[in-house]
Amino acid sequence: MIKDKITIKIKRQDTPQLKPRWETFVLKYRPGMNVITCLMDIRKNPRTVDGIKTTPVKWEQNCLEEVCGSCTMVINGKVEQACSALVDHLEDPITIEPMTKFPLVCDLVVDRSRMFEALKQVKAWIPIDGTYDLGPGPKIYPEEQQDMYAFSKCMTCGCCLEACPQINSHSPFIGAAAIGQVKLFNAHPTGHENAGERLEALMTSGGAQDCGNAQNCVEVCPHKIPLTTSIAEINRQITRKLFGLFKK
Amino acid sequence: MSQSEVAKLDTKHFYMRRLHSLLGLLPVSVFVIEHMIANSFIMQGPEAYNGVIALLRGLPFVVFLEVMIIGLPLLFHAAYGIHITLTSRANVINYGYWRNWMYFLQRVSGIIALIFIAYHVWEFRIASSAYGFEVTYGAVAKAMHHPLIFWFYAVGMAGTFLHFANGLWLFCITWGITVGPKSQKVAGWIFGAAGLALFFIGIQAIWTLSR
Numbered sequence: 102m103i104k105d106k107i108t109i110k111i112k113r114q115d116t117p118q119l120k121p122r123w124e125t126f127v128l129k130y131r132p133g134m135n136v137i138t139c140l141m142d143i144r145k146n147p148r149t150v151d152g153i154k155t156t157p158v159k160w161e162q163n164c165l166e167e168v169c170g171s172c173t174m175v176i177n178g179k180v181e182q183a184c185s186a187l188v189d190h191l192e193d194p195i196t197i198e199p200m201t202k203f204p205l206v207c208d209l210v211v212d213r214s215r216m217f218e219a220l221k222q223v224k225a226w227i228p229i230d231g232t233y234d235l236g237p238g239p240k241i242y243p244e245e246q247q248d249m250y251a252f253s254k255c256m257t258c259g260c261c262l263e264a265c266p267q268i269n270s271h272s273p274f275i276g277a278a279a280i281g282q283v284k285l286f287n288a289h290p291t292g293h294e295n296a297g298e299r300l301e302a303l304m305t306s307g308g309a310q311d312c313g314n315a316q317n318c319v320e321v322c323p324h325k326i327p328l329t330t331s332i333a334e335i336n337r338q339i340t341r342k343l344f345g346l347f348k349k
Numbered sequence: 350m351s352q353s354e355v356a357k358l359d360t361k362h363f364y365m366r367r368l369h370s371l372l373g374l375l376p377v378s379v380f381v382i383e384h385m386i387a388n389s390f391i392m393q394g395p396e397a398y399n400g401v402i403a404l405l406r407g408l409p410f411v412v413f414l415e416v417m418i419i420g421l422p423l424l425f426h427a428a429y430g431i432h433i434t435l436t437s438r439a440n441v442i443n444y445g446y447w448r449n450w451m452y453f454l455q456r457v458s459g460i461i462a463l464i465f466i467a468y469h470v471w472e473f474r475i476a477s478s479a480y481g482f483e484v485t486y487g488a489v490a491k492a493m494h495h496p497l498i499f500w501f502y503a504v505g506m507a508g509t510f511l512h513f514a515n516g517l518w519l520f521c522i523t524w525g526i527t528v529g530p531k532s533q534k535v536a537g538w539i540f541g542a543a544g545l546a547l548f549f550i551g552i553q554a555i556w557t558l559s560r
């Protein structure tokens with residue numbers, strides 16, 4: 102059957118203080134639609150299924166090709182990027198909610214700054230600033246490059262935190278994304294200089310030990326980043342550090 | 350001192366968590382293996398079984414060993430395990446992946462194991478010593494004849510061995526022994542098989558006793 106109409110249910114909330122409400126919209130189906138195009142269609146004529154005029158739904162977007170992560174939301178109960186969520190692959194009616202593990206700003210917009218804070222906490226960078234030219238960096242073998250490349254694709258979208266049962270208001274857990282970045286920067290020959298500090302950051306409250314190995318993160322990561330491998334790898338590095346075997 | 354420096358010093362939770370992992374492995378494996386050895390003597394009949402019980406009970410410093418090697422570590426493991434459980438929010442309905450279910454069941458089975466072991470230790474160790482009734486083949490068999498007790502033991506053992514087997518799998522990740530998905534899968538099969546074997550030995554034991 103070719104559908105000509107699609108139904109969209111959106112959880113809306115004007116401010117963090119107000120109670121959320123559900124609004125239902127019916128749109129004309131076009132081939133190749135994704136959730137962002139649905140939201141754009143609603144914006145053109147923000148009228149619910151009952152014909153009541155409402156405000157345009159607010160959301161975030163940027164790249165529209167699943168590389169920036171800003172459009173991440175919960176679609177039909179699962180977290181994913183709205184720009185790559187094709188209507189043809191979604192069951193009707195489509196329910197759209199904001200992510201639940203981040204402070205809400207309004208409608209589908211959440212504040213993901215805790216992920217940036219996490220990157221700062223684990224020093225997810227390579228310090229090369231100095232007063233003189235350090236020369237070319239060390240060589241990295243292609244196999245290692247491949248291994249590291251996977252982790253460099255993280256776009257801080259928050260899917261791995263949203264799906265993680267250890268991320269909630271009762272737990273200080275930092276989340277899989279930052280642990281994956283520690284793996285990346287510790288693997289880099291120059292970044293390795295600060296490897297110990299990164300591990301120490303992951304041994305504090307909310308660190309790697311708080312992962313419960315539910316492995317949802319690796320299932321939902323849109324870039325298929327081997328997050329659980331990095332968590333076990335970091336656990337191994339920390340174990341070696343405990344026994345004084347971790348070389349820097 | 351800045352906020353991040355304060356956080357840096359707070360490694361208590363990390364050490365507790367690793368200790369929790371260690372104290373799950375050591376006392377529980379001693380406890381389980383000791384029981385399975387004793388249970389396997391059931392097949393050789395009442396005398397052999399009573400002999401093993403007498404031997405275990407007669408070990409020098411038995412109370413000290415029980416408290417220090419099994420009792421206290423298990424109590425810590427249980428108390429901290431409850432704390433860990435309270436920091437989780439299961440979401441198996443929306444994310445029904447196999448490992449997520451195991452994550453959920455690890456917490457549920459931990460509670461089952463705690464109730465089961467608490468009852469078992471009370472009934473066949475503390476109460477029996479306190480009120481002076483002897484734990485013998487006959488006494489255990491009499492208890493297992495009661496269908497309620499039988500099923501309580503069956504469910505209790507299922508929970509305990511699931512928690513034990515999956516706990517070994519988790520131990521290997523917590524300490525960084527199994528890192529990649531392949532080694533984790535192999536470990537899953539090995540510990541899964543071991544858990545099932547233990548469960549069958551246990552069921553076989555209570556089944557024989559209840560006949």
Ligand code: SF4
Pocket residue numbers: 170254255256257258259260261262277278281321322323324325326328
């Ligand atoms: S690891 Fe994957 S799911 Fe997590 S933030 Fe990065 S891209 Fe998103």
Ligand code: SF4
Pocket residue numbers: 261264265266267268276277311312313314315316317318319328329332
């Ligand atoms: S393995 Fe599970 S508990 Fe650990 S970070 Fe991933 S989703 Fe969270």
Ligand code: FES
Pocket residue numbers: 161162163164165166167168169170171172173182183184185
């Ligand atoms: S808009 Fe960038 S990932 Fe969707």
